[in-house]
């Protein structure tokens with residue numbers, strides 16, 4: 335049977351149209367946000383703590399219902415199963431399942447093939463994140479970085495059109511953070527999914543994205559095109575272009591641009 339992993343890349347833009355959510359108690363966590371994450375591009379979402387980044391991402395994923403406005407995919411996916419994947423700050427692996435069985439889970443949920451097909455596709459995905467030798471280990475036998483790699487493999491195993499990442503590397507040290515950032519970029523290069531990534535880290539936002547959206551108090555105050563070319567490498571961070579863009583994003587965040 336056709337491997338889901340090897341099927342032609344499909345990506346959709348995610349459009350948020352006048353999106354608002356007001357929680358009981360009056361908190362307007364997201365306030366009239368109109369924003370497009372372009373198909374096959376990476377959009378980084380930055381902003382101070384509590385400004386609504388996670389809520390906006392959850393609205394995009396359909397995990398929250400907006401009070402006003404709408405979220406749509408363009409083109410609309412044929413079926414919703416496995417089309418939008420979410421990577422959380424914690425890897426959230428099932429402790430009683432091996433790495434391979436954790437990665438197989440989304441394939442089971444969408445009813446992809448039989449057990450053997452699911453295992454084959456999961457193993458292929460684990461190999462892409464460099465963990466084929468750890469496939470039989472349980473989560474407690476994996477390091478923090480390995481767990482996050484399993485989590486990323488699980489998210490991408492159905493070849494989603496859209497990958498949403500909520501501060502996926504925040505709990506990891508700088509070196510691992512950079513390695514996993516590079517891994518996500520390699521996977522993006524293979525799959526060309528649309529990605530929206532929430533991060534507190536400006537350098538990470540710049541290193542991984544095509545565009546940076548800045549949020550303050552529930553609103554997207556600006557969407558900045560990232561001038562840096564691909565492929566990106568660690569050495570890019572010492573270039574004048576990187577420094578200039580870093581200054582622009584920082585000023586937007588402080589509201590002094």
Ligand SMILES: Nc1ncnc2c1ncn2[C@@H]1O[C@H](COP(=O)(O)OP(=O)(O)OP(=O)(O)O)[C@@H](O)[C@H]1O
Pocket residue numbers: 357358359361362363381382383384385386387388389390
């Ligand atoms: N379920 C909820 N009920 C009530 N208020 C909420 C709920 N979820 C989030 N909020 C509030 O909405 C606002 C935005 O929260 P959100 O988690 O989206 O911010 P954030 O930018 O992701 O923050 P951080 O960077 O600290 O994770 C905050 O004031 C938060 O307290």
